[in-house]
Amino acid sequence: MSSTLSELPLCASEDLLERGAAHVFDVSLWGEPARAFVLRFDGHVVAYMNRCAHVPAELDWQPGQFLDQDQRWIICAIHGATYEPSNGHCVAGPCRGARLMGLAVSERDGQVYWYPDRNIQPTSTA
Numbered sequence: 301m302s303s304t305l306s307e308l309p310l311c312a313s314e315d316l317l318e319r320g321a322a323h324v325f326d327v328s329l330w331g332e333p334a335r336a337f338v339l340r341f342d343g344h345v346v347a348y349m350n351r352c353a354h355v356p357a358e359l360d361w362q363p364g365q366f367l368d369q370d371q372r373w374i375i376c377a378i379h380g381a382t383y384e385p386s387n388g389h390c391v392a393g394p395c396r397g398a399r400l401m402g403l404a405v406s407e408r409d410g411q412v413y414w415y416p417d418r419n420i421q422p423t424s425t426a
């Protein structure tokens with residue numbers, strides 16, 4: 301029986317600079333290959349599926365670059381949907397009011413961990 305509560309190490313805390321580049325990683329979303337990302341915002345690590353709430357396209361304008369020029373918002377490179385990094389809510393753009401699909405993450409002793417759930421699982425080749 302596989303547990304849905306086990307934690308998986310994702311990256312070192314020091315890899316995630318405040319409002320810096322994200323760590324992007326492969327997952328299985330509903331059994332299909334997909335990608336997720338984790339970044340640091342206001343000191344906290346936050347993680348979401350790399351999947352816009354408007355059209356299920358990847359958000360980053362360059363690999364690992366999710367924040368806008370002012371490093372204030374997560375912004376979709378396709379049509380500019382703007383998301384609040386701390387909770388994934390879309391505050392402007394074509395999917396305003398929707399939200400990014402979040403992943404549970406935590407940080408302890410210099411290490412960032414991810415907690416897979418029913419929908420978002422590790423890839424079988426990871």
Ligand code: FES
Pocket residue numbers: 352353354355356357376377378379380381393394
């Ligand atoms: S696909 Fe992201 S705003 Fe349209």
